[in-house]
Amino acid sequence: MVNQDNVTSTLEKIHIAAKQEFLDKGFQLASLRNIVKSAGVTTGAFYGYYKSKEELFDALVGEQAEHVLSLFDTTLGNFNKLSGEEQTRKMTDISEDAMFQMVNYMYDHHDEFKLLILCAEGTKYVDFIHQLVLRETESSFAYIGTLKQMGIKVKPINKNLIHIVSSGLFTGVFETIVHDMPKEEAKEYIQQLQQFHTAGWEQLLGVKFGG
Amino acid sequence: MVNQDNVTSTLEKIHIAAKQEFLDKGFQLASLRNIVKSAGVTTGAFYGYYKSKEELFDALVGEQAEHVLSLFDTTLGNFNKLSGEEQTRKMTDISEDAMFQMVNYMYDHHDEFKLLILCAEGTKYVDFIHQLVLRETESSFAYIGTLKQMGIKVKPINKNLIHIVSSGLFTGVFETIVHDMPKEEAKEYIQQLQQFHTAGWEQLLGVKFGG
Amino acid sequence: MVNQDNVTSTLEKIHIAAKQEFLDKGFQLASLRNIVKSAGVTTGAFYGYYKSKEELFDALVGEQAEHVLSLFDTTLGNFNKLSGEEQTRKMTDISEDAMFQMVNYMYDHHDEFKLLILCAEGTKYVDFIHQLVLRETESSFAYIGTLKQMGIKVKPINKNLIHIVSSGLFTGVFETIVHDMPKEEAKEYIQQLQQFHTAGWEQLLGVKFGG
Amino acid sequence: MVNQDNVTSTLEKIHIAAKQEFLDKGFQLASLRNIVKSAGVTTGAFYGYYKSKEELFDALVGEQAEHVLSLFDTTLGNFNKLSGEEQTRKMTDISEDAMFQMVNYMYDHHDEFKLLILCAEGTKYVDFIHQLVLRETESSFAYIGTLKQMGIKVKPINKNLIHIVSSGLFTGVFETIVHDMPKEEAKEYIQQLQQFHTAGWEQLLGVKFGG
DNA sequence: GATGAATGAGCCTTCATTCAT
DNA sequence: TATGAATGAAGGCTCATTCAT
Numbered sequence: 001m002v003n004q005d006n007v008t009s010t011l012e013k014i015h016i017a018a019k020q021e022f023l024d025k026g027f028q029l030a031s032l033r034n035i036v037k038s039a040g041v042t043t044g045a046f047y048g049y050y051k052s053k054e055e056l057f058d059a060l061v062g063e064q065a066e067h068v069l070s071l072f073d074t075t076l077g078n079f080n081k082l083s084g085e086e087q088t089r090k091m092t093d094i095s096e097d098a099m100f101q102m103v104n105y106m107y108d109h110h111d112e113f114k115l116l117i118l119c120a121e122g123t124k125y126v127d128f129i130h131q132l133v134l135r136e137t138e139s140s141f142a143y144i145g146t147l148k149q150m151g152i153k154v155k156p157i158n159k160n161l162i163h164i165v166s167s168g169l170f171t172g173v174f175e176t177i178v179h180d181m182p183k184e185e186a187k188e189y190i191q192q193l194q195q196f197h198t199a200g201w202e203q204l205l206g207v208k209f210g211g
Numbered sequence: 212m213v214n215q216d217n218v219t220s221t222l223e224k225i226h227i228a229a230k231q232e233f234l235d236k237g238f239q240l241a242s243l244r245n246i247v248k249s250a251g252v253t254t255g256a257f258y259g260y261y262k263s264k265e266e267l268f269d270a271l272v273g274e275q276a277e278h279v280l281s282l283f284d285t286t287l288g289n290f291n292k293l294s295g296e297e298q299t300r301k302m303t304d305i306s307e308d309a310m311f312q313m314v315n316y317m318y319d320h321h322d323e324f325k326l327l328i329l330c331a332e333g334t335k336y337v338d339f340i341h342q343l344v345l346r347e348t349e350s351s352f353a354y355i356g357t358l359k360q361m362g363i364k365v366k367p368i369n370k371n372l373i374h375i376v377s378s379g380l381f382t383g384v385f386e387t388i389v390h391d392m393p394k395e396e397a398k399e400y401i402q403q404l405q406q407f408h409t410a411g412w413e414q415l416l417g418v419k420f421g422g
Numbered sequence: 423m424v425n426q427d428n429v430t431s432t433l434e435k436i437h438i439a440a441k442q443e444f445l446d447k448g449f450q451l452a453s454l455r456n457i458v459k460s461a462g463v464t465t466g467a468f469y470g471y472y473k474s475k476e477e478l479f480d481a482l483v484g485e486q487a488e489h490v491l492s493l494f495d496t497t498l499g500n501f502n503k504l505s506g507e508e509q510t511r512k513m514t515d516i517s518e519d520a521m522f523q524m525v526n527y528m529y530d531h532h533d534e535f536k537l538l539i540l541c542a543e544g545t546k547y548v549d550f551i552h553q554l555v556l557r558e559t560e561s562s563f564a565y566i567g568t569l570k571q572m573g574i575k576v577k578p579i580n581k582n583l584i585h586i587v588s589s590g591l592f593t594g595v596f597e598t599i600v601h602d603m604p605k606e607e608a609k610e611y612i613q614q615l616q617q618f619h620t621a622g623w624e625q626l627l628g629v630k631f632g633g
Numbered sequence: 634m635v636n637q638d639n640v641t642s643t644l645e646k647i648h649i650a651a652k653q654e655f656l657d658k659g660f661q662l663a664s665l666r667n668i669v670k671s672a673g674v675t676t677g678a679f680y681g682y683y684k685s686k687e688e689l690f691d692a693l694v695g696e697q698a699e700h701v702l703s704l705f706d707t708t709l710g711n712f713n714k715l716s717g718e719e720q721t722r723k724m725t726d727i728s729e730d731a732m733f734q735m736v737n738y739m740y741d742h743h744d745e746f747k748l749l750i751l752c753a754e755g756t757k758y759v760d761f762i763h764q765l766v767l768r769e770t771e772s773s774f775a776y777i778g779t780l781k782q783m784g785i786k787v788k789p790i791n792k793n794l795i796h797i798v799s800s801g802l803f804t805g806v807f808e809t810i811v812h813d814m815p816k817e818e819a820k821e822y823i824q825q826l827q828q829f830h831t832a833g834w835e836q837l838l839g840v841k842f843g844g
Numbered sequence: 845g846a847t848g849a850a851t852g853a854g855c856c857t858t859c860a861t862t863c864a865t
Numbered sequence: 866t867a868t869g870a871a872t873g874a875a876g877g878c879t880c881a882t883t884c885a886t
Contacts, residue, residue, distance in 0.1 A: 010849075026332060028239050032877060045850050047878065121237065121332050161400045164386045165407060168379030175375045189372045196376060196411035203410030204403060221866085243860060254861075255868050264860065432845080448754065450661050454881060465882075467846050475881065543659060543754050582814060583822045587829060589808045590801030597797045611794045614837060618798060621836030622829035643870075665856060678871050680857070 011049055013039040018056055022115055027057055028122040057115070057123050064112040065128055068102055072132060076139045084150040087143060092209055096194055099173070103190055107183040117174050129170050136166040147207070155206045165204075169197055222260055224250040229267055233326055238268055239333040268326070268334050275323040276339055279313055283343060287350040295361040298354060303420055307405055310384070314401055318394040328385050340381050347377040355416065366417045376415075380408055433471055435461040440478055444537055449479055450544040479537070479545050486534040487550055490524055494554060498561040506572040509565060514631055518616055521595070525612055529605040539596050551592050558588040566627065577628045587626075591619055644682055646672040651689055655748055660690055661755040690748070690756050697745040698761055701735055705765060709772045717783040720776060725842055729827055732806070736823055740816040750807050762803050769799040780840065788839045798837075802830055 008016075017039035021030045032053050036046050050056045075098040079087060106113045116128045140162045147154050172193050176186035202208055219227075228250035232241045243264050247257050261267045286309040290298060317324045327339045351373045358365050383404050387397035413419055430438075439461035443452045454475050458468050472478045497520040501509060528535045538550045562584045569576050594615050598608035624630055641649075650672035654663045665686050669679050683689045708731040712720060739746045749761045773795045780787050805826050809819035835841055 026239075029333070031875080033875080042851055043878075044852065044880085048849060051878095053877070122240070158400070160390075160392060160396065161403055163390075164383040164400055164404055167386045168383035168404070171382035172375040172379035175378045179371075179374070181371060185371065189369070189375055192372050192415060193375055193379070196415050199414030200407035200411045204407050242858080244858085253868050255863085256866070258861070259866060262861095450659075451755070453879080455879085464847050466848065466884085469882070470845055473882095544662065580822070582812075582818065583825050585812070586805040586808045586822055586826055590805035590826070593804035594797040594801035597800045601793075601796075603793060607793065611791070611797055614794055615797055615801070618833035618837050622833045625832030626825060626829050664854080666854080675872055676857075677859085677873065681870060684857095686856070 010039075010041055010045055013041055014046060014049065014056070015060065019060060019111055019115070022057065022060070022119045023111065026119045026121055027053070030119075032056075054123055057120070057125075061112045061115050061120070061125060064105075064109045065116055065125055067105060069131060069135070071101060071105070072098065072135045076135060079139065080142065084146045087146060088150075088209065091143070092198060096191065099190060099194060100187070103173070103176075103183075103187055106177060107186070110177065113174070113177045117177060129167075129174065132170050133163065133166045136170070137163045140166065144205070147205075152207060155204065157204060161204075165197070165200065169193070221250075221252055221256055224252055225257060225260065225267070226271060228252075230271060230322055230326070233268065233271070233330045234322065237330045237332055238264075241330075243267075265334055268331070268336070272323045272326050272331070272336060275316075275320045276327055276336055278316060280342060280346070282312055282316070283309065283346045287346060290350065291353065295357045298357060299361075299420070302354070303409060307402070310401060310405060311398070314384070314387075314394075314398055317388060318397070321388065324385070324388050328388060340378075340385060343381050344374060344377045347380070348374045351377065358416075358418070363418060366415065368415060372415075376408070376411065380404070432461075432463055432467055435463055436468060436471065436478070437482060439463075441482060441533055441537070444479065444482070444541045445533065448541045448543055449475070452541075454478075476545055479542070479547070483534045483537050483542070483547060486527075486531045487538055487547055489527060491553060491557070493523060493527070494520065494557045498557060501561065502564065506568045509568060510572075510631070513565070514620060518613070521612060521616060522609070525595070525598075525605075525609055528599060529608070532599065535596070535599045539599060551589075551596065554592050555585060555588045558591070559585045562588065569627075569629070574629060577626065579626060583626075587619070587622065591615070643672075643674055643678055646674055647679060647682065647689070648693065652693060652744055652748070655690065655693070655752045656744065659752045659754055660686070663752075665689075687756055690753070690758075694745045694748050694753070694758060697738075697742045698749055698758055700738060702764060702768075704731065704734060704738070705768045709768060712772065713775065717779045720779060721783075721842065724776070725831060729824065732823060732827060733820070736806070736809075736816075736820055739810060740819070743810065746807070746810045750810060762800075762807065765803050766796060766799045769802070770796045773799065777838065780838075785840060788837065790837060794837075798830070798833065802826070 014035065017035045018030075021035045021038065024030075030053070032046065033043065035056075036043050046056075050059060075094065079091075079094055082090065116125055120126050120128060137159065141159050144154060144157060173190055175181075176189065181189070198209055225246065229241075229246045232246045232249065235241075241264070243257065244254065246267075247254050257267075261270065286305060290302075290305055293301065327336055331337050331339060348370060352370050355365055355368060384401055386392075387400065392400070409420055436457065440452075440457045443457045443460065446452075452475070454468065455465065457478075458465050468478075472481065497516065501513075501516055504512065538547055542548050542550060559581060563581050566576055566579060595612055597603075598611065603611070620631055647668065650668045651663075654668045654671065657663075663686070665679065666676065668689075669676050672679075679689075683692060708727065712724075712727055715723065749758055753759050753761060770792065774792050777787060777790060777795075806823055808814075809822065814822070831842060
């Protein structure tokens with residue numbers, strides 16, 4: 001039978017109700033009983049689909065988290081394959097492009113990212129932002145090493161500082177989701193945030209990018 | 212009776228045990244029964260001092276949160292009293308000084324700030340960082356207005372962007388606490404982070420500070 | 423269609439999986455869902471064959487339980503048809519023969535008897551051993567009456583004692599199954615256990631059998 | 634305040650209700666909710682006394698199980714300290730005395746032993762009887778070794794057979810509890826059961842005890 | 845025969861808080 | 866101040882069984 005408009009499957013009903021409950025109370029305080037009640041479904045029905053509350057949360061956000069993480073992995077992987085010269089030349093473009101892709105994807109899965117960023121305490125996704133930060137930190141650190149090898153004079157910089165700055169970047173980016181900023185607005189701001197960061201890095205490293 | 216070395220008051224014992232439990236499990240998952248048990252105290256005794264688990268958390272971190280918030284309020288209040296010229300001239304110094312004071316205070320109350328930043332889900336302090344960000348945002352926004360009134364050409368900038376950037380700044384600053392960075396290291400990094408931000412702002416606004 | 427080697431019928435799959443689950447967890451803790459899952463079959467399919475978990479257990483062990491019980495009924499029935507003299511003369515042989523048959527049968531259905539003896543809590547078979555004991559008790563009691571009627575001087579003996587002794591006998595016999603003793607070893611031990619019991623009875627009754 | 638007749642403490646009420654529930658349904662099927670409901674008490678109250686259903690069962694029977702096991706340990710320990718001659722001379726008396734003590738104790742804690750023997754599936758006490766059997770088996774085996782060392786000709790006997798016979802003995806003894814046999818009757822039967830076993834052993838070993 | 849989603853009562857346990865002493 | 870037994874709602878989860886397809 002075709003799934004018509006007036007038909008909502010048990011699983012869909014669970015997903016809708018769960019999303020709401022998790023957004024309202026966060027993972028830990030969300031009540032499975034509430035979820036199934038809102039969904040108009042029984043507990044038994046729920047456990048036919050998922051083994052636990054955690055698995056349900058996972059089903060709601062896992063794919064999206066994975067997507068973004070691997071988007072960064074891919075981008076950074078490709079970046080690392082470039083020569084030092086190419087890296088320096090394309091750096092801004094590449095990083096803006098990756099961020100652009102992420103933001104588009106994020107806004108196509110707005111609720112899921114709100115869950116990831118605000119409601120994941122108690123799940124394995126608590127440190128989602130931190131995982132992005134780690135990737136960014138590693139990559140930036142490596143790039144600075146490359147600059148040095150290329151003979152470019154760079155002020156010494158510590159991994160901890162990169163970490164701190166990267167945390168700031170990503171937290172800032174995700175503010176657009178947290179505060180329900182409209183997509184186009186968000187994209188503009190994030191681009192500006194990146195310019196902001198580029199300027200910051202130039203100042204910190206004492207170099208000029210993209211020139 | 213004087214509180215001697217080998218004597219620990221009921222309240223102190225509760226505080227010590229509570230701090231540990233909150234740090235370990237976060238506010239929501241912390242168990243009051245565990246706390247009083249670790250403290251070697253009874254639930255009844257506890258409720259002689261506090262009306263609820265939330266009030267206990269409040270007692271542990273409220274003063275510190277308040278202190279930092281009002282530190283910013285005072286700083287910003289004083290800043291707003293200055294003339295536009297003075298603001299521009301002293302801005303960097305004032306903001307670095309405020310941050311310096313905050314970091315010093317934070318490291319004197321390291322555990323409390325860890326509680327505020329990492330363990331406050333479920334309390335009114337969840338948005339502690341956000342409250343700082345709001346203050347910073349308002350102040351920065353006002354300052355830009357002042358610049359314009361002074362006839363200084365400033366690229367148009369939106370409050371939302373300021374918010375995003377400020378979120379990044381404070382999250383970055385508190386990373387030092389989250390990752391147990393030693394105090395002196397932290398101060399150095401935060402100073403660099405501020406330079407980073409100053410450069411970013413100059414780029415965003417198209418002006419040069421402190422020159 | 424002929425049931426070929428590479429085909430296992432739904433029912434067989436259920437039986438195999440059920441046997442394992444019951445042996446592992448006992449009847450009460452066994453999970454029907456686990457059974458059908460291990461069997462690669464659905465609950466619906468299961469309920470096409472059996473009305474309940476209990477009925478399934480029954481299907482696994484019922485025939486075997488029945489077989490042993492009727493083996494004893496037949497043996498005892500035949501024994502009771504004999505004259506007192508014949509009873510006394512053949513008693514040892516008959517009882518050893520019955521036990522011999524039972525042990526052979528038991529070892530041909532080893533798992534089933536393990537289920538009956540160790541995993542039947544919660545089913546009507548909990549008292550399987552007890553039912554054997556009751557038969558043995560009744561029969562022994564009748565035989566002693568016969569001896570008296572034959573004018574043989576027998577120390578007075580109470581049905582309760584017979585019950586106690588018989589319980590010991592059967593529990594001992596089934597230890598061979600419980601502890602996975604190899605068949606031939608078991609037969610030897612059970613024979614010795616019977617000699618042990620014969621000696622015990624002679625002492626208790628003050629008579630000498632088979633002499 | 635003195636605990637008067639019309640006053641029953643929460644703990645007592647729990648114990649009484651629990652005993653009944655465990656006897657009715659066995660440990661696994663016993664429902665804690667039923668227990669506290671029968672006791673007229675709340676679940677919370679229960680968990681103030683015990684950490685789990687298992688701990689409750691333990692509280693009801695643990696001491697009694699321990700008592701009987703250590704009674705046997707003590708008896709066997711003392712027996713092993715005797716010379717071979719003394720062992721042979723006193724064996725019957727000692728073993729009858731230990732059994733006598735056990736039976737007395739058992740009947741002073743009738744319900745508890747019923748729990749231990751019939752209702753302990755799912756607890757660490759499932760193998761209570763088996764533990765007694767192991768002790769008896771070890772001791773008997775050692776004694777037979779002693780006999781050989783003393784130069785007494787003993788038919789070879791295997792530990793497995795001793796185990797089987799001992800299982801029979803203890804199961805028989807506990808039948809008195811299982812079937813609510815009156816105490817004095819039980820003592821008499823058990824004494825006869827022991828004579829029965831003595832005769833059995835003499836036959837099996839080809840020796841004469843106590844002569 | 846077989847499917848497998850759904851039922852809904854039931855499980856053991858933990859929680860913050862109260863209150864008579 | 867302090868005790869600590871008691872509350873009772875709520876938690877996540879499992880169960881044997883049913884039934885429309």
